[in-house]
Amino acid sequence: MDSKFTFALRKIAMLGGLEDYVALSSRELGDTLDMSQQSASKRILELLDDNLITRDLGARRQRIKITPKGVEELKVEYYEYKKIFELADQVVLHGAITEGMGEGGYYICQPRYMEQIEAALGFRPFEGTLNVIVDKEDMPKLEIVRGSTGHRISGFIQDGRSFGNVIAHPAKIHNVECAIVIPERSHYSNVIEIICQYHLRRTLKLDNGDRIDVKIKI
Amino acid sequence: MDSKFTFALRKIAMLGGLEDYVALSSRELGDTLDMSQQSASKRILELLDDNLITRDLGARRQRIKITPKGVEELKVEYYEYKKIFELADQVVLHGAITEGMGEGGYYICQPRYMEQIEAALGFRPFEGTLNVIVDKEDMPKLEIVRGSTGHRISGFIQDGRSFGNVIAHPAKIHNVECAIVIPERSHYSNVIEIICQYHLRRTLKLDNGDRIDVKIKI
DNA sequence: ATTACTAGTAGACGAGTAA
DNA sequence: TTTACTCGTCTACTAGTAA
Numbered sequence: 001m002d003s004k005f006t007f008a009l010r011k012i013a014m015l016g017g018l019e020d021y022v023a024l025s026s027r028e029l030g031d032t033l034d035m036s037q038q039s040a041s042k043r044i045l046e047l048l049d050d051n052l053i054t055r056d057l058g059a060r061r062q063r064i065k066i067t068p069k070g071v072e073e074l075k076v077e078y079y080e081y082k083k084i085f086e087l088a089d090q091v092v093l094h095g096a097i098t099e100g101m102g103e104g105g106y107y108i109c110q111p112r113y114m115e116q117i118e119a120a121l122g123f124r125p126f127e128g129t130l131n132v133i134v135d136k137e138d139m140p141k142l143e144i145v146r147g148s149t150g151h152r153i154s155g156f157i158q159d160g161r162s163f164g165n166v167i168a169h170p171a172k173i174h175n176v177e178c179a180i181v182i183p184e185r186s187h188y189s190n191v192i193e194i195i196c197q198y199h200l201r202r203t204l205k206l207d208n209g210d211r212i213d214v215k216i217k218i
Numbered sequence: 219m220d221s222k223f224t225f226a227l228r229k230i231a232m233l234g235g236l237e238d239y240v241a242l243s244s245r246e247l248g249d250t251l252d253m254s255q256q257s258a259s260k261r262i263l264e265l266l267d268d269n270l271i272t273r274d275l276g277a278r279r280q281r282i283k284i285t286p287k288g289v290e291e292l293k294v295e296y297y298e299y300k301k302i303f304e305l306a307d308q309v310v311l312h313g314a315i316t317e318g319m320g321e322g323g324y325y326i327c328q329p330r331y332m333e334q335i336e337a338a339l340g341f342r343p344f345e346g347t348l349n350v351i352v353d354k355e356d357m358p359k360l361e362i363v364r365g366s367t368g369h370r371i372s373g374f375i376q377d378g379r380s381f382g383n384v385i386a387h388p389a390k391i392h393n394v395e396c397a398i399v400i401p402e403r404s405h406y407s408n409v410i411e412i413i414c415q416y417h418l419r420r421t422l423k424l425d426n427g428d429r430i431d432v433k434i435k436i
Numbered sequence: 437a438t439t440a441c442t443a444g445t446a447g448a449c450g451a452g453t454a455a
Numbered sequence: 456t457t458t459a460c461t462c463g464t465c466t467a468c469t470a471g472t473a474a
Binding site for chain 3: 243244245255256259260262263275278279280
């Protein structure tokens with residue numbers, strides 16, 4: 001799609017042509033597009049040719065409306081921008097609550113981890129983690145998270161058992177501050193573990209299978 | 219801003235040039251912009267000239283990063299799209315034109331009301347209101363409007379008669395800016411009164427019984 | 437491989453103007 | 456007033472090619 005077409009389409013949308021016919025002379029369009037009346041008229045004919053707008057050519061003033069195809073074109077650009085600017089500072093993962101493996105909760109609740117988490121994130125986690133199965137289509141976004149810095153929580157050895165480094169990424173679930181924790185040497189997994197100051201299941205009344213959004217700052 | 223500049227800028231952003239330098243040859247950029255290597259090279263020079271990108275011209279591959287000015291340009295477009303597509307905060311009432319009761323037109327045209335309306339809505343209403351009988355099935359939507367904030371137009375007492383508070387909700391009929399006005403202490407009614415800068419009946423060629431859509435921002 | 441110059445050309449634009 | 460044609464100009468593109 002030629003950028004000058006979507007540019008014109010966007011301006012028509014801003015003038016109200018998205019949902020309804022809008023009275024719009026070629027001179028007016030030319031003014032908003034910063035071009036002559038003649039060129040705007042030509043642009044309108046091109047948009048008509050490409051089936052991006054329809055037009056009701058009245059006696060005095062034409063009325064223009066964007067077609068469903070035109071709306072789709074605009075949405076494509078809109079979603080491009082969304083991707084650009086929402087990926088810039090946060091990633092939103094969609095998924096479903098699942099039962100904890102037991103493992104993660106025990107793991108992260110070691111005092112040596114807890115102290116560091118409190119220092120890094122500003123809260124002392126509730127004992128236990130909330131586990132979320134990330135939607136398949138959001139796995140690339142999870143990889144972005146894995147690739148980002150986060151806060152490193154150093155590992156240690158205790159009672160002959162080795163606890164590895166963990167990366168904590170600050171996040172929010174329904175505006176509740178939390179963090180997702182990922183072992184530094186993690187294998188590929190579609191389950192993420194979330195720690196929080198509060199008991200998330202109780203606070204947000206979550207049950208297994210419930211769907212949630214996890215917003216992660218990166 | 220020329221649309222072809224923001225187009226190129228957007229593609230560079232999608233390739234990762236928003237936050238960091240991204241290795242991007244003129245041929246690659248040409249491919250994503252659907253133009254020749256030569257034109258892409260020229261486009262890069264133009265963007266540099268306009269201070270929209272900076273560039274680290276290494277021995278083998280140049281690396282490109284969008285400047286703060288370039289980010290601003292992109293954000294302007296992003297917010298334009300947001301405005302276009304998130305105008306979904308509206309209620310559309312369907313109904314039919316009816317004869318004014320006379321009452322409303324006299325009521326709202328009091329200068330004390332008019333001044334406030336002009337200040338709140340940005341237009342001085344034409345004297346008289348357009349009355350619309352709202353479809354029965356849209357009455358729940360009308361209740362949503364009544365429940366929303368709107369602009370309060372304060373009442374007053376004049377010539378021993380009391381004029382109560384009125385709530386004005388900005389609206390559009392076929393893309394013409396207007397507002398529906400509802401007395402704060404209104405009884406249940408399926409007729410709404412609409413004020414507008416223009417004579418709506420004449421401007422939109424409306425007769426009693428004609429059906430219209432009223433889009434109300436909430 | 438790159439980047440980017442020059443030269444030639446297609447097409448985009450605006451002025452004039454008709455309907 | 457509109458919309459939109461023709462036509463001349465000038466810009467924007469690509470091909471060829473140098474560095």
